Amino acid sequence: MSNFDDLKNAIIKGKRDEVINLVNELLAAGNDVNQIVDAGMIPAMREIGERFSRNEAYVPELLIAARAMQAGLGIVEPLLAASGRKSLGKIAIGTVKGDLHDIGKNLVAIMLKGAGYDVIDLGVNCDIAKFESGVEQGADLIACSALLTTTMSYMKEIAEHFKNSKVKVIIGGAPVTQSFADEIGADGYSDDANGAVKLVDLLLAKTA
């Protein structure tokens, strides 16, 4: 008989197939989908994120756990929407114009989902209009990623575009730094995926 702790552990250990089986078993046993997410899945991502920030887990473990989480979310997401669940906030995330590297962006997206946020994944090569479409879908915050020093300059245009709106803009990616974020007037920057979740917690709590 499976329980929520088994699910949590399977996600932390990155066991994708086991996660799929456990989620299906829990659903078949009549558990509420919200409970599966709140008691099994979200605590798993919170815990791996905490371990990461304490230097007890590293990017490989985070990515493997995130992939297992994604497999579980794939099953429950349609049911969650139907259950009328209220999220902590809506985030539109994308890799900026000119860039198509998305592994880092995908990780942040899953970590945010795993923390209880509603995430609109805009994909790669996103221009301002694409981010605007995220705002039209109700995003409170825009998260921009760039892996290339050649494409990160576009973040400045994004930050300027949304400067006088209610929407917050956060940035990240290998070449991006806090001082770059300050320079272009972004609302926040994080060095890693777990920091991004904490940053969003902070920024959206302030606006709420």
Add this chain to the structure above:
Amino acid sequence: MRIRLGSHEMTLSGAGENLGAALTAVGIPLDLRCSGKGICNRCEVILLAGEFVVDGRPVSVRETPVRAKACRTVVSDEAAVIEIPRKSLAGSNPKCTETFETGEFPLAPECAGIAAIMDIGTTTVALALADTSTGKIIGSTSEYNKQFKYGDNVVSRISFSTERPANMALLRRALIEENINPMLAGLCLAHNLDIADIKIFSAAGNTVMTHILWNLSPAGMGAIPFKPATRIFPELPAARLGISAAPEAIIKAVPAISGFVGGDITAGITTSKMAGECRCALLVDVGTNCETVLLRDGKFYACAAAAGPAFEGAGVACGSRGEQGAIESIKIDRSLTIHCQVIGGGEPHGVCGSGMIDFVAEARACGLLNEFGRFDRDWLQRSGRYLQLADNLTACKLTADGSIYLSEKDIESILKAKAAIFAGIKSLTGLEGCRVEEVDCIYLAGGFARYIDIENAIRIGMLPDIPPEKYRKIGNSSLAGAALHVLNRDTGKKYLELISKVNDIILNTVPEFETNYIDALMLP
């Protein structure tokens, strides 16, 4: 201010100036690989005494020394004392990257006299002189690419080239006046030749470097669709590019396959003779940008994977390039005795890429590292190898005093680099449904590949698990291809045919790439 460098001490004026700039101005070759942006931490110096401004904040050093990035430090008083650790200097002599083989070919030079052949890489520049009448190599030399101070990878160089209109000239001056011309002069002097004896020049390199040499903007390769200005570089008088050469001497370049797969790879495919020898083969140029070519039933596919500079020593706390004083090979026995072999003998100052691969392979084999690259901390403690760094970071001492170590954060960087290489190979072969058992031969190109232990690279999941005898190290095939270009006049035509045949694959558009990468992050 007083500067200590090993046993030397010198006095320098320059209070109020950026320390990185002040040291560079007097010729101290500080490692400013992120072009002084404060990202890479390679130019770390030790502030021993005095007043400083670090990252915009005043820092007063009395008794406890403070470590700071030179590029983010301003010295405020003339009495300051600063120590520069050896590892913060950019080396000047890369470990030999000039060895190459062209295989057999009919000697049919385009012109008589001496040919200068060069391999222009992002990290190193290699140059050789050949006698076109005999096909023999007269001499060769290599150096680190002097553009390093403007960025340590192709993307940062592209970005630098577009920041200001004058920057392209700075990049060209570094490459031509600081690398190529002095190297040519030195080789001529050593072999009793005159610059005017060089009748023809031939270059091969990645597409970005070749653009810069030809004075073409690399900007198009910086973002989607990553398009080069050209793949075929026109023959020109070498002097017109600023190379010290006789007026009639021309220069040619090996044509490129795409923005991220350059003429060096065109050269590698040709000089490895993979198409003649195998039905199914791979060519892997192991570097910061790891290019991979798959040949299967006469069809070619090529991609580039961003492995990053971990194997060149960046992003690894005690990392080093493969130069004098670097640990190049490591053996670990069951009692956790660590045997290190140092290039040139003596005390090590860091670990280079081949040493990192050995360490991870050996530590995993004896159970010191788990599949995620995490240490067995208890075992480290019991054996006296344990080192706890700031922020709860666990590290393993490589030297008894713990001055050289590898931490879990460093292992993470190594895992990311090897995963990119393996995922590139797997995604490329996966496209064609090719199984790794089908591969007849894997050709390993490049200077770094020469020094890696292939069995260890297989054990850490960096290279495919096929019998080691199916691997072939081919050395600097870029230089070989540049040589062939001038020693056999039919080669140019073959290059043009080849580049029109290779399918360029953008890895991030291959759906399996992400999951291949995540799988490859773990240790087998």
